[in-house]
Amino acid sequence: MQNRLRGACLLLSGGVDSALTASMLLDEGAEVAALFIDYGQPAADAERSASCDIARTMNLPWRDLTVRGLLVQAAGEIPGRNDLLIASASACFPHHDVALGVHAGTGYPDCSPAHRQAWQQLLDVQHGGTTRLLTPLIDLTKGEVFALAARAGLPLDKTHSCESSNQPCGTCRSCKDRESIVARA
Numbered sequence: 001m002q003n004r005l006r007g008a009c010l011l012l013s014g015g016v017d018s019a020l021t022a023s024m025l026l027d028e029g030a031e032v033a034a035l036f037i038d039y040g041q042p043a044a045d046a047e048r049s050a051s052c053d054i055a056r057t058m059n060l061p062w063r064d065l066t067v068r069g070l071l072v073q074a075a076g077e078i079p080g081r082n083d084l085l086i087a088s089a090s091a092c093f094p095h096h097d098v099a100l101g102v103h104a105g106t107g108y109p110d111c112s113p114a115h116r117q118a119w120q121q122l123l124d125v126q127h128g129g130t131t132r133l134l135t136p137l138i139d140l141t142k143g144e145v146f147a148l149a150a151r152a153g154l155p156l157d158k159t160h161s162c163e164s165s166n167q168p169c170g171t172c173r174s175c176k177d178r179e180s181i182v183a184r185a
């Protein structure tokens with residue numbers, strides 16, 4: 001393909017999923033630029049700090065984008081969130097691949113292979129087939145993601161998982177996933 005840049009814009013939220021995605025892309029030799037999006041999520045401050053720390057640890061260029069006006073509930077599914085993230089990455093980094101750390105097991109439509117395929121078609125229309133949507137974790141469960149992240153030696157202490165607040169709340173889905181996986185490890 002002509003004018004194909006090999007860079008990838010990774011949506012780096014500062015959680016384990018996006019950190020592992022970064023590590024996998026770097027292992028494949030991709031040039032990765034990190035994008036953090038503050039869309040008004042309750043844990044935005046902790047996520048921003050974790051995202052920045054992880055980018056620094058991995059030597060990734062880091063940018064942030066602030067989006068206001070969404071009504072974000074305390075935790076759980078945010079319908080259309082990944083649409084917002086992918087569209088923002090595509091607009092902020094045209095001619096880059098877009099990488100997103102979605103994984104299996106959530107049941108959310110915007111984490112599904114069908115969603116990935118539909119977005120790939122849209123990116124093909126927009127960028128003439130030069131932009132891939134990279135979702136290397138899409139078939140992995142959360143437990144498998146944690147196991148791979150631990151095996152890769154990722155700085156898990158730098159990640160932030162809680163969806164509800166800047167301190168782990170202990171009750172949201174992400175806190176429970178993290179606790180149960182750490183307890184089994």
Ligand SMILES: [Zn+2]
Binds near residue numbers: 164168175
């Ligand atoms: Zn939590």
